[in-house]
Amino acid sequence: MNADLERLIRLQRLDGEIARKSALLETELPREIEKLRAAFQSAADALKNHDTQMTSLAKRRRELEMEADAAREGIKKSKQKLNEVKTNVEYRAILKESETQETRIRELEDQQLEVMEAAETRATDRAALDKASKEEEARYQKEKVEREKAMAQLKEALDALKKDRATVTVEVSPGVLAIYEKVSRQRNGVGITPVADRSCAACHQLIPPQLYYQIRTTEEIHQSPDAAGQGTL
Ligand SMILES: [Zn+2]
Incomplete structure (x- = not known):
């Protein structure tokens, strides 16, 4: 066979292999690592987001409790004032104020209940989100190591292929x-x-x-x- 032809065929095989391995090393494997990292990040964000919501529910619950306590305190003071009032008008005004406060307390208690229910529903989600986040992290770490090992091997193989290529090209x-x-x-x-x-x-x-x-x-x-x-x- 034509000697150049034979060498070009070898060169083409080497170039094909070099192109395939380079694509894996430079594009495909880094893309896979990035995809795994993004999946882990997204699971971690979901957990973080959940915890932020739980913190905000707990804060809302404390605010509602404080407001209800203040309203109860107000009613207590109104009742004490009742003993000291001199006129009917004043008496009725104080009673009206107490009723308003009591209505407000019932509203606040309803809201507290809603907040507690929302927190309870979410509390069961946390374990699942935490598990998913830990699994994605472990998966990312494990597969990243595997891919980085594969990349190191590819780099070695590419170096050898490029040496072979240089040897063939001088003969053409x-x-x-x-x-x-x-x-x-x-x-x-x-x-x-x-x-x-x-x-x-x-x-x-x-x-x-x-x-x-x-x-x-x-x-x-x-x-x-x-x-x-x-x-x-
Ligand atoms: Zn053609």
């Missing part, structure tokens, strides 16, 4: 290599490709009969008929 005729590199850059990493079913396996264009005959009968490297000049063997 400079003119042939230059065309391969140019076509590879223009055609998404494909510098050389076989003929399959009378077509270029990369761009799928049908090879004209005359060219097809040359490809089958000689060991020369030809360029694919597509405009950008796909390399074809």
